[in-house]
Amino acid sequence: MEYYTVVADTYENAVRKAKSQYGDDIRIHSRRDYMTHGGIFTRRQPRCEIVCYSSGKVQKKDTKVQDKDMKEFEREARTPDPSTLTAKERLDTEVYRKEDEDALSILSMNHITDPLRSKLMKAFPTAEDTGLALSDMLLRSLDIDYEHQVHPKHFVAFIGPTGSGKTTTLAKVAYVYSKQGKDVAIITLDTYRIGAYEQVKAFGDALSIPVLKAAAEDELLSAMESFEKKDIVFIDTMGTSPKDKELSLRLTSLMTLLGKDRTDLIMTIPATMKEEDMREQYALYSRHGKPSLAITKLDETETVGNVLSFAYSAELPIIFLTDGQRVPDDIEKASAKALIAHLKGIGLEMRNSESQLSK
Ligand SMILES: Nc1nc2c(ncn2[C@@H]2O[C@H](COP(=O)(O)OP(=O)(O)OP(=O)(O)O)[C@@H](O)[C@H]2O)c(=O)[nH]1
Ligand SMILES: [Mg+2]
Structure with a gap:
C-alpha cells in the first residue's frame, strides 16, 4: 500500500x-x-x-505545471531576498505583508516619521489586529513621565516657544495639584511681555492660587522665600527666540537661582508645530536641562504623530496633554490611554469625558 x-x-x-x-x-x-x-x-x-x-488503483491526476503557476514562480523570482534589503529599502519595497501595509498606512495617517517609523516597522510582529499591535509597540517606544506627575519637585518651571501655551498650561496644572490637596503658588519671570503678569494673575485669582512676579534676581529670591513653605511653586517664563540673546541670558540667570535639583522642567510644545521647528526650539531650551513635554493644542490638529516622533528622537518623556483653551478643564495627564485616544486608525474609541482631569 x-x-x-x-x-x-x-x-x-x-x-x-x-x-x-x-x-x-x-x-x-x-x-x-x-x-x-x-x-x-x-x-x-x-x-x-x-x-x-x-486501497484501490491510484488515479494520479495531471500534475503538469500550468501557465498560472509559471506566473506565480516568476513573481516569486522577482521578489528581492528580504535579508539583503536595508531598512529603508524594506520600507519602500512592495513586498510587504498585508499587516505591514496596514501598519504603514496607520503610521502615515498619524504623521509618524523616522526614526520612530523605521523602528516600529522593523520590529512589527505578525498580528491579528494591526492597529492594536502597532499602538502597543508605539506606547512601549515612548516614555511617559509618571514619576514627576506623581512626585513633582518643589519648583516646576514651564519653558517653551512664544505662544506655545506655557501660562495657560501652568494654570491648568497648578489647579490639578491644588485640587489634589497640594499647597501651590505661582511665580512669573515674564515681566517682559505686556499683560503677561495680568494674564497669570487673573488665572491665579480665579483658581485661588497666589501669584508673585520677579523681574530680577533679588525679586526672585524674595518670592522663593515667600513661597518656601508651599508644596509646589510653578514658575512661568517668557518665550525667547535665538535672536533675543539678552532675554535668553536673563532667563538663564533667573532659572539658575531655582536650583536644578529642586526644579522640574516642563516644555510646552504645540502638536500643531512642524517637527523640525520642535527640534530647533528644543535646541534653544535644552541648556536649562532635560524637560518633560506638555503637548498642547491637540484640539487644533488631527494628528499627534509629529510630536510623538519628536519625543522619541529627542528622548523626552511626555507628562501632560492639553486640548483646549479652557482653564482649568482642558488638560489630562499623559498616559497610554490618553495617547491612544489621539491616534487615528487603531480601532479603539477610548476617549471619554472621565479622562479629563479637572471635570
Ligand atoms: N486651542 C488651544 N489653545 C491653547 C491651548 N493651550 C493654550 N492655548 C492658547 O494659546 C494661546 C497662547 O497661550 P499662552 O498660555 O499665553 O502661551 P505662552 O506660551 O504662555 O505665551 P507667551 O507667554 O507669550 O510666550 C492662548 O490663546 C491660549 O488660550 C490648547 O491646548 N488648545
Ligand atoms: Mg506666557
Whole structure:
C-alpha cells in the first residue's frame, strides 16, 4: 500500500487536494496541525498535514505545471531576498505583508516619521489586529513621565516657544495639584511681555492660587522665600527666540537661582508645530536641562504623530496633554490611554469625558 502526504491550510482543503490528486477512494491515515514559522515578509500560517492511502488503483491526476503557476514562480523570482534589503529599502519595497501595509498606512495617517517609523516597522510582529499591535509597540517606544506627575519637585518651571501655551498650561496644572490637596503658588519671570503678569494673575485669582512676579534676581529670591513653605511653586517664563540673546541670558540667570535639583522642567510644545521647528526650539531650551513635554493644542490638529516622533528622537518623556483653551478643564495627564485616544486608525474609541482631569 502506498502512502501520500498532502499539506494545505485547513483539513478540508488537504482532503480536497488529496482527493483531486489521488482519487476519491483515498483513506486518511493520520493528521497533524501546525503553524508555519513565518519570516520578515510572511506571516505565520496554519497548516494541516494529512497522510493518506488508497486501497484501490491510484488515479494520479495531471500534475503538469500550468501557465498560472509559471506566473506565480516568476513573481516569486522577482521578489528581492528580504535579508539583503536595508531598512529603508524594506520600507519602500512592495513586498510587504498585508499587516505591514496596514501598519504603514496607520503610521502615515498619524504623521509618524523616522526614526520612530523605521523602528516600529522593523520590529512589527505578525498580528491579528494591526492597529492594536502597532499602538502597543508605539506606547512601549515612548516614555511617559509618571514619576514627576506623581512626585513633582518643589519648583516646576514651564519653558517653551512664544505662544506655545506655557501660562495657560501652568494654570491648568497648578489647579490639578491644588485640587489634589497640594499647597501651590505661582511665580512669573515674564515681566517682559505686556499683560503677561495680568494674564497669570487673573488665572491665579480665579483658581485661588497666589501669584508673585520677579523681574530680577533679588525679586526672585524674595518670592522663593515667600513661597518656601508651599508644596509646589510653578514658575512661568517668557518665550525667547535665538535672536533675543539678552532675554535668553536673563532667563538663564533667573532659572539658575531655582536650583536644578529642586526644579522640574516642563516644555510646552504645540502638536500643531512642524517637527523640525520642535527640534530647533528644543535646541534653544535644552541648556536649562532635560524637560518633560506638555503637548498642547491637540484640539487644533488631527494628528499627534509629529510630536510623538519628536519625543522619541529627542528622548523626552511626555507628562501632560492639553486640548483646549479652557482653564482649568482642558488638560489630562499623559498616559497610554490618553495617547491612544489621539491616534487615528487603531480601532479603539477610548476617549471619554472621565479622562479629563479637572471635570
Ligand atoms: N486651542 C488651544 N489653545 C491653547 C491651548 N493651550 C493654550 N492655548 C492658547 O494659546 C494661546 C497662547 O497661550 P499662552 O498660555 O499665553 O502661551 P505662552 O506660551 O504662555 O505665551 P507667551 O507667554 O507669550 O510666550 C492662548 O490663546 C491660549 O488660550 C490648547 O491646548 N488648545
Ligand atoms: Mg506666557
